[in-house]
Amino acid sequence: MPDTDTQNTAAWTTYGAHQLARGIELPELEGWAWDIPDAGPGIEVLGNVTGLRVLDLGSGLGRHAARMAALGAQVTAVDSSPTQHERATARYPATDGLRLECADGADHLRAAPPYDLVYSISGLPFTDPRRLLPALANGVRPGGHLIFSALHTNSAGRGPSSEVAARPEILRLPGTTEDHTVHMWVLTPQLWGDLLGEHGFILESVTAIDSPTADNAVSYRLYTARRPERVPSRPRTSAPPPPNTALGVGVIVYGPEGVLLGRHRRRTWELAGGTVEPGETFAEAAVRELHEEAGLVAEADDVQLLGTLLDRVGDVVRLTVPVLITRWSGIPQQREEAIGSWRFWPLGALPQPLFVPSAQCLTTWNPSFPLDHPPAHFQPYASPGQ
Numbered sequence: 001m002p003d004t005d006t007q008n009t010a011a012w013t014t015y016g017a018h019q020l021a022r023g024i025e026l027p028e029l030e031g032w033a034w035d036i037p038d039a040g041p042g043i044e045v046l047g048n049v050t051g052l053r054v055l056d057l058g059s060g061l062g063r064h065a066a067r068m069a070a071l072g073a074q075v076t077a078v079d080s081s082p083t084q085h086e087r088a089t090a091r092y093p094a095t096d097g098l099r100l101e102c103a104d105g106a107d108h109l110r111a112a113p114p115y116d117l118v119y120s121i122s123g124l125p126f127t128d129p130r131r132l133l134p135a136l137a138n139g140v141r142p143g144g145h146l147i148f149s150a151l152h153t154n155s156a157g158r159g160p161s162s163e164v165a166a167r168p169e170i171l172r173l174p175g176t177t178e179d180h181t182v183h184m185w186v187l188t189p190q191l192w193g194d195l196l197g198e199h200g201f202i203l204e205s206v207t208a209i210d211s212p213t214a215d216n217a218v219s220y221r222l223y224t225a226r227r228p229e230r231v232p233s234r235p236r237t238s239a240p241p242p243p244n245t246a247l248g249v250g251v252i253v254y255g256p257e258g259v260l261l262g263r264h265r266r267r268t269w270e271l272a273g274g275t276v277e278p279g280e281t282f283a284e285a286a287v288r289e290l291h292e293e294a295g296l297v298a299e300a301d302d303v304q305l306l307g308t309l310l311d312r313v314g315d316v317v318r319l320t321v322p323v324l325i326t327r328w329s330g331i332p333q334q335r336e337e338a339i340g341s342w343r344f345w346p347l348g349a350l351p352q353p354l355f356v357p358s359a360q361c362l363t364t365w366n367p368s369f370p371l372d373h374p375p376a377h378f379q380p381y382a383s384p385g386q
Contacts, residue, residue: 004166004183005104008126009080011171011180016083018173029067034149034222035122040209045147045224049073052116055139057105057148058123062088062098069097076101076115078108079123106132109139110341114349116141120148122220125185129164129192133199134267138351140227142370146201149209149222151186157217160188164195192223200232200352201225230370231352233359236266240314249273249286250309250322250361253296257344259362260332261351262294264339270355271362272296273320286323294342295333302327309360311376320376322361 032043050072056065059077061084069075076099079085085102092098101108105127118140124132140146153159154169161167166183173180187195193203207222250273253260261269272293276285283303290296304324311318334340345351350369354362359373364380 002128002131005080005127005131008182011182012079012081013083014180015171015173016081016085016087018176020083020087022175024174026061026063029063032064032067033121034209035151035220036209036211036218039212040220040222041207043067045207045222046117046119047145049117053113055109055112055115055118057118057120058126059088059100060084060123062092062100064121065100066092066095066098069095073097073117075099076108076112078103078105080104106135109135112139113346114139114141114144116144118144118146118148122149122151124148125150125187126182127185128166129185129187129195133195137199137201137227138269140201141349142227142231143229144227146196146225146227147223149220150192151184151218152189152208152221153217153219154186155216155218160186160191162188162191164191189221189223192221196223196225201227227352230372231350231354231359233352233354233356233371233373234268235313235356236264236268240316241318242316246316247319248275248321248357249282249289250320250357251286251290252306252322252324252361252365253290253294253298253328254324254326255344258346259344259350260294260296260342261345261354261358262332262334262339263341263351264355265337268353268355268358269351270339270358273358273361276321282321282323286325290325290328291335293336293339295335296328296330298325298328305381306361306364307378307380309357309364309376309378311360311374318357320357320361322364324365 052073054073054075056077059065059079062077065075065077074097078101088100168181169184171180171182189206196203203225205224209220211218250271272290274289283300286303287298287300306322309320332342356373359371360376363371364378
């Protein structure tokens with residue numbers, strides 16, 4: 001974990017320990033504020049949350065998460081501070097629809113199934129957006145929303161930064177004059193919009209939340225962003241593949257938990273697959289590549305060849321044979337340096353961005369998938385075979 005995150009967690013752990021020692025019981029929420037009481041919009045910006053899977057990032061005492069659970073949402077509340085988590089679990093030991101977790105937000109998002117809604121009340125800017133937003137890009141399902149408030153101008157009148165960098169801010173322990181330094185990404189709306197767009201989100205609105213007190217300069221911004229319904233894809237680089245990789249297989253491994261995808265070091269999600277070696281059938285190449293890349297074992301007789309995909313990259317003609325495997329043994333694991341993080345993704349929540357040939361293969365298997373990719377000529381096979 002970066003030093004800034006470690007220091008922030010330590011500061012909030014001190015804050016939580018201080019509040020535990022004080023033993024003050026705060027009342028349940030009567031209203032909903034995005035960090036400034038009696039200012040700005042309330043819970044209505046979240047819409048109808050009944051039945052939704054919801055994540056509260058930087059949940060603290062857990063009062064907002066408990067309010068969401070009471071409205072019928074299935075809420076996971078994540079906070080990296082052990083003492084803040086201790087306060088929340090003591091207050092809500094067994095609340096229907098509420099799960100409390102002490103974890104780093106980015107780590108949690110990378111491991112959890114995608115959420116319908118992720119929100120954060122001023123907690124998101126305590127984590128480097130270049131580390132958190134890639135996890136959020138696939139932690140929100142297609143069509144889902146990310147809604148968060150972020151500091152814009154502090155109480156001393158210092159406005160947002162014009163570069164993506166953390167800066168020190170003051171965390172004061174309640175009831176004392178004791179201050180602790182935390183590090184926050186206090187960015188302009190333009191920067192937040194650029195970062196969100198870079199990671200596949202559409203910024204729908206930015207709402208100013210100013211202090212109702214004339215002598216207080218503090219101001220926040222509420223950001224509402226949506227992940228598009230369609231999953232984009234992009235090439236890893238602008239360079240065409242070398243000619244000896246023009247013939248290959250794309251392995252669609254499908255089971256009850258969805259389709260198997262791994263994350264390439266160049267930040268595309270893709271199927272197992274690769275070059276057909278001399279003397280191999282397509283089915284044999286698929287079985288070999290699946291085992292070499294993801295550690296799964298399948299039989300060539302269980303490989304269904306779907307057809308051939310023909311496209312062009314620069315001066316190279318690329319021929320890919322998508323195959324389907326529904327029977328295998330083993331647990332996905334990283335076996336090659338270039339690609340890892342293997343997991344099964346629900347068909348309705350595929351990660352982004354997909355590697356272009358993988359997106360093309362998935363479209364041949366199921367043309368109804370909302371996948372964007374360059375067109376390719378597909379010639380289906382009349383029946384399974386080699």
